[in-house]
Amino acid sequence: MENKGITSREDDYSKWYNEIVLRAGLADYSPVKGCMVIKPYGFGIWERMKEQLDKMFKETGHVNAYFPLFIPKSFLSREADHVEGFAKECAVVTHHRLMNNPDGEGVVVDPSAKLEEELIVRPTSETIIWNTYRDWINSYRDLPLLINQWANVVRWEMRTRMFLRTAEFLWQEGHTAHATKNEAIDESRMILDLYAKFAEEWMAMPVIKGIKTANERFAGADETFTIEALMQDGKALQSGTSHFLGQNFAKAFDVTFLNENQKRDHVWATSWGVSTRLMGGLIMTHSDDQGLIIPPRLAPLQVVIVPVPKPNEVINTFVNGIMEELKARGIRVKYDMDKKKRPGFKYNQYELQGVPVRLAIGKRDLENNQVEIARRDTKEKYNQPTEGLTDHIEQLLVDIQNSLFERAKAYRDEHITPVDTFDEFKEVLESKSGFISAHWDGTTETELKIKELTKATIRCIPLDAPEEEGKCILTGQPSGKRVLFAKAY
Amino acid sequence: MENKGITSREDDYSKWYNEIVLRAGLADYSPVKGCMVIKPYGFGIWERMKEQLDKMFKETGHVNAYFPLFIPKSFLSREADHVEGFAKECAVVTHHRLMNNPDGEGVVVDPSAKLEEELIVRPTSETIIWNTYRDWINSYRDLPLLINQWANVVRWEMRTRMFLRTAEFLWQEGHTAHATKNEAIDESRMILDLYAKFAEEWMAMPVIKGIKTANERFAGADETFTIEALMQDGKALQSGTSHFLGQNFAKAFDVTFLNENQKRDHVWATSWGVSTRLMGGLIMTHSDDQGLIIPPRLAPLQVVIVPVPKPNEVINTFVNGIMEELKARGIRVKYDMDKKKRPGFKYNQYELQGVPVRLAIGKRDLENNQVEIARRDTKEKYNQPTEGLTDHIEQLLVDIQNSLFERAKAYRDEHITPVDTFDEFKEVLESKSGFISAHWDGTTETELKIKELTKATIRCIPLDAPEEEGKCILTGQPSGKRVLFAKAY
Numbered sequence: 001m002e003n004k005g006i007t008s009r010e011d012d013y014s015k016w017y018n019e020i021v022l023r024a025g026l027a028d029y030s031p032v033k034g035c036m037v038i039k040p041y042g043f044g045i046w047e048r049m050k051e052q053l054d055k056m057f058k059e060t061g062h063v064n065a066y067f068p069l070f071i072p073k074s075f076l077s078r079e080a081d082h083v084e085g086f087a088k089e090c091a092v093v094t095h096h097r098l099m100n101n102p103d104g105e106g107v108v109v110d111p112s113a114k115l116e117e118e119l120i121v122r123p124t125s126e127t128i129i130w131n132t133y134r135d136w137i138n139s140y141r142d143l144p145l146l147i148n149q150w151a152n153v154v155r156w157e158m159r160t161r162m163f164l165r166t167a168e169f170l171w172q173e174g175h176t177a178h179a180t181k182n183e184a185i186d187e188s189r190m191i192l193d194l195y196a197k198f199a200e201e202w203m204a205m206p207v208i209k210g211i212k213t214a215n216e217r218f219a220g221a222d223e224t225f226t227i228e229a230l231m232q233d234g235k236a237l238q239s240g241t242s243h244f245l246g247q248n249f250a251k252a253f254d255v256t257f258l259n260e261n262q263k264r265d266h267v268w269a270t271s272w273g274v275s276t277r278l279m280g281g282l283i284m285t286h287s288d289d290q291g292l293i294i295p296p297r298l299a300p301l302q303v304v305i306v307p308v309p310k311p312n313e314v315i316n317t318f319v320n321g322i323m324e325e326l327k328a329r330g331i332r333v334k335y336d337m338d339k340k341k342r343p344g345f346k347y348n349q350y351e352l353q354g355v356p357v358r359l360a361i362g363k364r365d366l367e368n369n370q371v372e373i374a375r376r377d378t379k380e381k382y383n384q385p386t387e388g389l390t391d392h393i394e395q396l397l398v399d400i401q402n403s404l405f406e407r408a409k410a411y412r413d414e415h416i417t418p419v420d421t422f423d424e425f426k427e428v429l430e431s432k433s434g435f436i437s438a439h440w441d442g443t444t445e446t447e448l449k450i451k452e453l454t455k456a457t458i459r460c461i462p463l464d465a466p467e468e469e470g471k472c473i474l475t476g477q478p479s480g481k482r483v484l485f486a487k488a489y
Numbered sequence: 490m491e492n493k494g495i496t497s498r499e500d501d502y503s504k505w506y507n508e509i510v511l512r513a514g515l516a517d518y519s520p521v522k523g524c525m526v527i528k529p530y531g532f533g534i535w536e537r538m539k540e541q542l543d544k545m546f547k548e549t550g551h552v553n554a555y556f557p558l559f560i561p562k563s564f565l566s567r568e569a570d571h572v573e574g575f576a577k578e579c580a581v582v583t584h585h586r587l588m589n590n591p592d593g594e595g596v597v598v599d600p601s602a603k604l605e606e607e608l609i610v611r612p613t614s615e616t617i618i619w620n621t622y623r624d625w626i627n628s629y630r631d632l633p634l635l636i637n638q639w640a641n642v643v644r645w646e647m648r649t650r651m652f653l654r655t656a657e658f659l660w661q662e663g664h665t666a667h668a669t670k671n672e673a674i675d676e677s678r679m680i681l682d683l684y685a686k687f688a689e690e691w692m693a694m695p696v697i698k699g700i701k702t703a704n705e706r707f708a709g710a711d712e713t714f715t716i717e718a719l720m721q722d723g724k725a726l727q728s729g730t731s732h733f734l735g736q737n738f739a740k741a742f743d744v745t746f747l748n749e750n751q752k753r754d755h756v757w758a759t760s761w762g763v764s765t766r767l768m769g770g771l772i773m774t775h776s777d778d779q780g781l782i783i784p785p786r787l788a789p790l791q792v793v794i795v796p797v798p799k800p801n802e803v804i805n806t807f808v809n810g811i812m813e814e815l816k817a818r819g820i821r822v823k824y825d826m827d828k829k830k831r832p833g834f835k836y837n838q839y840e841l842q843g844v845p846v847r848l849a850i851g852k853r854d855l856e857n858n859q860v861e862i863a864r865r866d867t868k869e870k871y872n873q874p875t876e877g878l879t880d881h882i883e884q885l886l887v888d889i890q891n892s893l894f895e896r897a898k899a900y901r902d903e904h905i906t907p908v909d910t911f912d913e914f915k916e917v918l919e920s921k922s923g924f925i926s927a928h929w930d931g932t933t934e935t936e937l938k939i940k941e942l943t944k945a946t947i948r949c950i951p952l953d954a955p956e957e958e959g960k961c962i963l964t965g966q967p968s969g970k971r972v973l974f975a976k977a978y
Contacts, residue, residue: 031620065526075520107577119580132519156585
């Protein structure tokens with residue numbers, strides 16, 4: 001738990017990231033290739049994210065349900081694009097029994113327990129859910145159906161990184177059914193706004209809302225909306241997507257309804273999700289070479305109080321009073337009374353773990369009616385009068401939340417660079433990186449060519465991109481607006 | 490959503506159960522054998538259970554984490570008893586890729602993507618967790634480790650019943666590590682008390698706390714504690730178990746720690762869990778031939794207000810006032826303004842769904858300063874003055890919660906029958922069923938023989954069973970206390 005020797009971001013961003021995850025106690029490797037263990041401290045942050053998102057989903061009329069982990073293999077090929085995009089790299093269950101090894105120790109698969117049809121561990125649940133919706137939807141009175149599920153999913157990934165890309169991950173997937181195309185589009189846009197609000201107001205992570213190109217679209221969607229964030233190393237992170245699915249899944253699974261005019265029509269659909277990947281975004285948006293930085297609204301522990309040099313009756317009495325007041329305001333606070341560890345050791349530990357505010361309190365401080373406050377985000381330290389201390393801390397947490405957002409936004413805004421030529425494009429990508437705002441001729445061919453040449457992809461066509469006549473940076477063909485390119489996680 | 494034609498409990502309890510589950514909208518069948526879909530209304534009840542249990546776990550010092558869904562096959566055979574009890578009927582992942590069918594349509598398993606070692610979808614997580622704890626525990630300072638996980642697990646079941654026995658189910662599994670044997674035993678006993686408190690105070694389901702016989706013990710445990718409930722058909726339901734695991738998993742996975750005297754010792758363990766099976770217990774403890782009955786503390790909707798015969802401005806104004814007052818007290822209430830459905834239709838629907846309190850309000854009622862209240866549990870109806878209505882409803886919800894518990898407890902207590910001979914045992918089992926309190930000689934042989942002859946099993950040795958000299962009902966051998974037999978789910 002010491003922060004000596006954390007690799008600096010400048011030296012090796014990727015190594016720094018892994019060290020933060022491991023040493024702040026967020027997650028651990030597991031013996032299963034590509035799967036991680038989410039440790040209690042990391043899970044505490046995820047729980048807070050989940051709680052807030054769940055509240056926002058419910059406030060907008062959604063309810064939770066639970067669908068099976070397994071999907072019959074044949075379901076995946078029902079929607080043609082979907083199987084191309086998803087069905088290939090997945091965990092396949094072929095047997096349902098083990099038996100004692102007849103030739104020695106341990107257990108082996110019982111060959112007589114082969115499944116008639118293989119089951120796939122869900123990589124996403126559109127197919128099994130739309131197969132179920134067929135029985136649930138009969139008339140316009142059954143619509144809209146606004147269902148969300150919190151679940152684990154598995155996508156067999158070759159190159160994995162903790163939180164950012166793991167074979168198994170946790171997420172929520174919303175699956176809604178609507179009577180009209182417009183209502184479904186509105187839903188997918190509303191969820192996009194909800195995701196952006198969550199990212200900015202809770203994670204303090206600025207995002208750009210946009211539309212994915214056809215090439216980057218979800219397999220089976222007519223339109224994919226995305227929120228894109230920028231990490232400190234200039235790479236983009238797709239942080240949440242919301243899909244307008246048209247009638248594709250309704251047609252594949254034959255889900256129709258009787259509309260108000262007594263005519264049968266296929267149902268319109270959306271799906272949308274965010275995952276434990278957000279944890280990666282949180283880490284890479286705020287943290288520094290001393291360790292994790294967590295925005296106060298998501299911090300499992302917001303304030304830690306350290307007695308200097310160790311607890312005594314005077315300090316304890318004072319702290320107990322403050323603790324009570326802070327808790328009464330809903331502030332998550334801990335008094336670290338461990339006598340075996342020195343204050344300096346504790347400071348390092350809480351810095352590494354990203355606790356937003358640290359109070360250090362010595363007997364002398366109390367005689368002077370003050371305490372020492374340290375902000376994790378700016379590493380500023382100052383003495384604060386004990387009078388009005390609770391008010392001060394409450395406001396400080398708000399300030400830190402805002403300041404983290406403003407800092408990240410300033411960095412992000414500085415790293416959106418408009419370019420007009422391909423040479424400039426390549427140069428900015430290498431020297432400065434970040435988002436590059438450029439004209440593109442609208443073809444998948446050009447998009448793939450640019451990716452091949454530079455590794456940059458089109459992250460999105462921003463929703464607020466103004467109409468502007470221009471020429472594609474690669475082909476010179478006409479373009480009506482700029483899109484955002486970046487190297488991405 | 491009509492309750493006409495629900496099979497009565499007397500006619501066919503099992504059919505009645507399935508109809509309640511389906512028609513109250515709790516769950517649905519799925520295309521995957523043995524797996525169910527938990528529908529929003531059923532999931533709403535489960536969410537409330539989960540929320541309360543989670544709170545109780547956290548109040549007793551536990552934290553949540555998340556471990557991988559997959560377990561390497563070889564892990565299962567590390568603990569000898571464990572593999573015998575668990576590893577056999579499970580979902581086995583053998584491949585990680587599908588490919589387009591070279592001989593026709595659809596997709597097939599890619600034979601080149603065979604895993605080196607098969608992965609098992611977790612039937613329970615002791616093995617993968619203790620393999621991880623090895624890296625997390627080094628000294629007594631790392632103990633106790635008090636971790637819980639909310640997760641899905643899979644046990645391949647041949648005969649499944651919704652909620653009670655499904656291939657995939659949702660549960661929580663606590664896995665704790667301790668420095669001493671006594672501390673681990675205390676933990677498993679404390680959790681047993683927590684489960685009993687939850688069952689009785691929240692589910693209004695009386696339970697008997699006891700110890701499992703060696704034969705019914707969890708595979709890998711030194712001692713299994715259980716809470717056993719009695720369903721309306723006289724069959725018992727094992728509702729939660731807490732295991733003292735000794736040093737079995739620590740030895741199997743080589744988890745040791747340096748104790749305060751600087752000596753290395755194996756860690757002591759517990760594990761404990763409750764699952765969506767509790768939903769089955771909830772249904773079968775309280776519901777009747779008109780549908781579901783849900784105790785107020787777990788009801789997603791506690792009070793429904795129906796305008797008679799339909800909404801109008803006078804009624805709406807009154808209802809809005811009441812709604813606001815009820816919501817301010819944290820009461821979950823809905824005003825059903827649907828004009829297309831008649832009051833009688835609505836009454837049936839909410840009865841079927843088990844909403845604890847129904848208010849019917851007509852214009853005439855309001856002129857008389859009263860409303861009609863119907864209790865779901867007793868089906869009692871009465872007029873109540875509008876003055877003090879909120880207070881009345883708040884108290885009524887408490888009364889219903891208590892009354893459901895008392896009713897279930899009276900039934901349960903009437904169905905604990907002491908017998909002293911095997912003839913009596915068989916007769917009570919056939920005629921009255923329920924728990925049978927009888928002497929047993931303490932051997933697995935006798936226990937299995939009784940099961941073979943009668944289908945009854947020893948549900949538990951109650952913790953509070955008094956010492957009493959007696960003779961085993963089957964063998965006549967001496968016995969020191971009575972145990973509880975029953976047919977069980």
